[in-house]
Amino acid sequence: MSRKKVLIVDDEIHIVHVVAIKLRNNDYDVISAENGAEAFELACSQKPDIIVTDFQMPVMTGLELVEKIRQYDQTKDIPVIMLTARNFAIEDQQKEDLQISQCLSKPFSPKELLESVEDILYHRAVINR
């Protein structure tokens, strides 16, 4: 089975670093971006299997990124996990409309994030089978 590719988007370089190590240690390929605009370019060119993005970022926020990727055929089906340090930042309706698979509150556990990634990709694989 080919290794799954995860795009991590956060302007906090330490968060990107630690999540990347956790995922690489568990056989994932990791690409990263510092903001939404950069992430969109990567999503189009690299076609990741899942995106883990921060909510609040410079240039383009996490929500703006998700809105944008949902507009293009080549990116619209990519599942997204949103990380946020603000409670209630994303309303349930918004989450549903933008098909955000999961929201994780900061501080989060890398182990918990890995489990979420695995769950979402597993269900995606079952549906596509």
Added chain:
Amino acid sequence: MVVTAVVAVSLLAGGLAQWLDYGAEDGGHFAGYLQRIPVVSACRIGGAVGVIWLGWYWLKLARGITSIARRLRADNIMNSPFGGKDKAKASGNAVINELTEALSEHLGGCSNTIGRLQKQVNDLQIQIQLTQRQKGHIEAIIYSIHDAVVVIDEFDRLLMANEAAGSLFNFNFSTSQHKYIGELIGQSKSEFADFLQQSRQNKAQPTRKEIEFSENGEPKTFDCIVSCIYDQDRQICGAVAVLHDVTREKEIQQTKNDFVNHVSHELKTPLASIMAYSEMLADGEAKDSQTQQEFYSVIQSQAKRLNGLIEDILNISRIESGLIKVDKEPVSLTILIEEQLKMIKSYAREKGVSLQDIGKSRVVFDQVFADKSMISQVIVNLLSNAVKYTPSGGSIKIETEVDETADIARLSVIDTGVGIPENEIEHVFDKFYRVSANEKQAKGTGLGLNLVKQIIEKVHDGRVFVSSKTGLGSTFGFELPLATREVVESLPVKCGG
């Protein structure tokens, strides 16, 4: 007799009409519920009852006189042809005596009745005066209440409203009394009229609701409490509403919520790194010693960042509450600037921003009387902000000058950065405020400039200033009073670090 009866009936009818018509005009500004206290009506009814009573006595007296006259006539008919003069005289005397006694008895009764009535009238007059005084007091109290007060009757007609209510709902009470509240209050404020009517109709306990509507074009929030009014028979005869303006409280609450949200967000960010890296270490995810060392280093730097944030928040809080410890001494601004420039140089170089050395601008030899660590914090905040919002290739210069006329030293940090939109300039020193156009430019807490303002203006009686043009750059700076000669001479001078 007939006249008496007519007068009595008229008075009685008048009194009853007055009693029933509790919404009469003579209540003036005072509410109908007080008009229902039938002071005037009772007085009139009492008078009417008294007149009837008097009439009854007069009737009884007339009957007595008629009866005696009949007896006298009968005695004359019977005795005059056959009886002697003495007998007739004796009989006449007895009748006169009887008549006199009856008269004096009746007159005594009348006198007592009149006395009693007079006393009742006096009592009633005193009660009227007392009631009017109470009415005046209550009226004055309600009119002096700052909150809007509106009173309606059981038919939802306006009974009373104070000036605040008139101003809020835009009506004149004297011309609006007895009008339906729904008609008086415009469509834009109908939520209040509906709430008031519903509360009265539901006969509910005092009910409370926050209602928002605009006053003089400004959105306002009112805490509205409606209570039903009960008469002596515990029947609801109206409702009273008090509207308290809570706009300011709501704003403060919102500011507090924003503060908590901002603080928690800013604290969570470094905390997230600390927790993630420590979990990775605990789970053995750092495979080699170099990675482990790297993780420890991140934890340490994020802990420092967290501590810095907490210090900033606490410092602002301490300054605001006047609890911060200030250690003022004569210091040279030039030396402080040189020190902070050393700290910021590497950051500027990393970003590709040129930093003009202080040596090229005028050196301020004069000293300011200031807390050295606090002013250092101010300078580093201004410099790091300038670097943060200046794109690569831009430049930053520092200017210092002394205004000897005004006895102040001035420091300006001038950058060629992104600038600030005109409508946002006035807010840049607000706590947690971030220029929306530049929010995506760089990370920040919105605390740095607020701390600058607090330190300069609250602690040092100085002044902060800012000028900016979008796309061209900004100038941030401050003015501090120069240390007086007396102060400089009285203290040992300590320069530099």
